[in-house]
Amino acid sequence: xxxxxxxxxxxxxxxxxxxxxxxxxxxxxxxxxxxxxxxxxxxxxxxxxxxxxxxxxxxxxxxxxxxxxxxxxxxxxxxxxxxxxxxxxxxxxxxxxxxxxxxxxxxxxxxxxxxxxxxxxxxxxxxxxxxxxxxxxxxxxxxxxxxxxxxxxxxxxxxxxxxxxxxxxxxxxxxxxxxxxxxxxxxxxxxxxxxxxxxxxxxxxxxxxxxxxxxxxxxxxxxxxxxxxxxxxxxxxxxxxxxxxxxxxxxxxxxxxxxxxxxxxxxxxxxxxxxxxxxxxxxxxxxxxxxxxxxxxxxxxxxxxxxxxxxxxxxxxxxxxxxxxx
Amino acid sequence: xxxxxxxxxxxxxxxxxxxxxxxxxxxxxxxxxxxxxxxxxxxxxxxxxxxxxxxxxxxxxxxxxxxxxxxxxxxxxxxxxxxxxxxxxxxxxxxxxxxxxxxxxxxxxxxxxxxxxxxxxxxxxxxxxxxxxxxxxxxxxxxxxxxxxxxxxxxxxxxxxxxxxxxxxxxxxxxxxxxxxxxxxxxxxxxxxxxxxxxxxxxxxxxxxxxxxxxxxxxxxxxxxxxxxxxxxxxxxxxxxxxxxxxxxxxxxxxxxxxxxxxxxxxxxxxxxxxxxxxxxxxxxxxxxxxxxxxxxxxxxxxxxxxxxxxxxxxxxxxxxxxxxx
Numbered sequence: 001x002x003x004x005x006x007x008x009x010x011x012x013x014x015x016x017x018x019x020x021x022x023x024x025x026x027x028x029x030x031x032x033x034x035x036x037x038x039x040x041x042x043x044x045x046x047x048x049x050x051x052x053x054x055x056x057x058x059x060x061x062x063x064x065x066x067x068x069x070x071x072x073x074x075x076x077x078x079x080x081x082x083x084x085x086x087x088x089x090x091x092x093x094x095x096x097x098x099x100x101x102x103x104x105x106x107x108x109x110x111x112x113x114x115x116x117x118x119x120x121x122x123x124x125x126x127x128x129x130x131x132x133x134x135x136x137x138x139x140x141x142x143x144x145x146x147x148x149x150x151x152x153x154x155x156x157x158x159x160x161x162x163x164x165x166x167x168x169x170x171x172x173x174x175x176x177x178x179x180x181x182x183x184x185x186x187x188x189x190x191x192x193x194x195x196x197x198x199x200x201x202x203x204x205x206x207x208x209x210x211x212x213x214x215x216x217x218x219x220x221x222x223x224x225x226x227x228x229x230x231x232x233x234x235x236x237x238x239x240x241x242x243x244x245x246x247x248x249x250x251x252x253x254x255x256x257x258x259x260x261x262x263x264x265x266x267x268x269x270x271x272x273x274x275x276x277x278x279x280x281x282x283x284x285x286x287x288x289x290x291x292x293x294x295x296x297x298x299x300x301x302x303x304x305x306x307x308x309x310x311x312x313x314x315x316x317x318x319x320x321x322x323x324x325x326x
Numbered sequence: 327x328x329x330x331x332x333x334x335x336x337x338x339x340x341x342x343x344x345x346x347x348x349x350x351x352x353x354x355x356x357x358x359x360x361x362x363x364x365x366x367x368x369x370x371x372x373x374x375x376x377x378x379x380x381x382x383x384x385x386x387x388x389x390x391x392x393x394x395x396x397x398x399x400x401x402x403x404x405x406x407x408x409x410x411x412x413x414x415x416x417x418x419x420x421x422x423x424x425x426x427x428x429x430x431x432x433x434x435x436x437x438x439x440x441x442x443x444x445x446x447x448x449x450x451x452x453x454x455x456x457x458x459x460x461x462x463x464x465x466x467x468x469x470x471x472x473x474x475x476x477x478x479x480x481x482x483x484x485x486x487x488x489x490x491x492x493x494x495x496x497x498x499x500x501x502x503x504x505x506x507x508x509x510x511x512x513x514x515x516x517x518x519x520x521x522x523x524x525x526x527x528x529x530x531x532x533x534x535x536x537x538x539x540x541x542x543x544x545x546x547x548x549x550x551x552x553x554x555x556x557x558x559x560x561x562x563x564x565x566x567x568x569x570x571x572x573x574x575x576x577x578x579x580x581x582x583x584x585x586x587x588x589x590x591x592x593x594x595x596x597x598x599x600x601x602x603x604x605x606x607x608x609x610x611x612x613x614x615x616x617x618x619x620x621x622x623x624x625x626x627x628x629x630x631x632x633x634x635x636x637x638x639x640x641x642x643x644x645x646x647x648x649x650x651x652x
Binding site: 032053054058273280281283313317318320321322324325 | 380603606607639644647650651
């Protein structure tokens, strides 16, 4: 990763989350909070599930992208937006740009999954192919910026994105009784840090956790070490959590004393299967990891009211079939 | 099938559906009506999905069972209830009986799926094993009745069950704009006939359809022939729709001029996959058949407002994996 740019270190705060909530309200869904008696009984606590798999594009990512797009001045917006992501953020930014009627450029690596590219394309974005590797992607992104004047919207270090992601927790905390604990998945840390900002302001007594796969547990390592660790090779079924924790994201997780819970992929797959059977909902592994963290730490949450941010449900049916078969 | 008993031919009417709604309100969920922009765009119509896969026990069956249980006098209730079903109705009656604190006996065939029996057992019902075949099951059922005085609650011919199932359509029609059409799956016909009663009363201009798999299309054949056809060997992935259309159910479908749409299993599997991808919801094949009927009859529903009763979401993860892989 490159060193953080100054704009990345302008950390967003709760006022930014509130402003984001107002800004995205006409475009994003207020997703439901789901409850399950049978899962509560199995977990030994009261679980309040924020159903971001039911958000537009099937993931929370639409919140941050939408906030970024609608934060632009008309002059900035006229030049469009650009990002590099072959995943949910690419689709989210494409749809967000469409809600404002502006251009969107998405840099994707050669060999990215065709179905994901088709989704981004279907939302009207222009695809730009780069070689694999973060350097090639960032170079292509810079080229697009230079050619078009488009505004870069980074998937998780952008302050507007972080503030937007915080609106999910804001809605959850407004719709539930006082929560003892709140858990969000962590990859790059956009959702995790936005959640921390919102929760600390609205419900300071709620303990904050992030869940991450043991095959990409650099947030846990970073919080333990007191400095951001970026050298690791991800190995996990949680395809949305393979990215590296961002610098502003790490700073926010430290500021709000967030604790990281590390989860094995087998437990995440079991949580996906359980949620599918009991709640009839499809989660992607990167979302199920947060539920798995509850089961992996039963005594910690015993009898408590626990919020769980289910971050998304975008999983290819064939991949799901493989995860379900055992 | 035996000849219908006189009580089966006391057909329920709309007052019974209204009474059922009041009776089950403290126990059953008012399930949400789901919408999907992307599925609407693909189907070319506005679809209003009644999410009975989110009902207690994961299927609409809880409505009818609950109405039957709470229709009993205290004296009757004290003797318990009995049925024969290894599927959703067995689980539904078991849970309904538990809401009233009374005994429930469920006759199941030797060799029934262990997971389903475990679910019935978990709700506190007593399992009674019979040889396979309807005659053996009915004989065992009669024996339990004779031994215990328990009230028989047939899965779909019982008038209380039919009225209870009609409450799903009642809720749907109360929560949506005027629907041009309404589609429910049909197996034994409890849901289909209850839906017809409710819809005809609340929204007489709504056209009524039932969807059934081509491998068990005796409702279509019966309506065409003008008499109930019961001789067929079911061959379909829709495990909830393999039963034979009941006599009172047939009479009600005739009375309300319901039209049957026949769907191939491949289309049903594709509808399951689509709903999973776009709506992140797990449907059992017996529910997805109703969505598949829309896609198989696109021109008929073009531009219309169409209600679809998604009857349940109880599918074994391994079976789902097989259906998703292709």
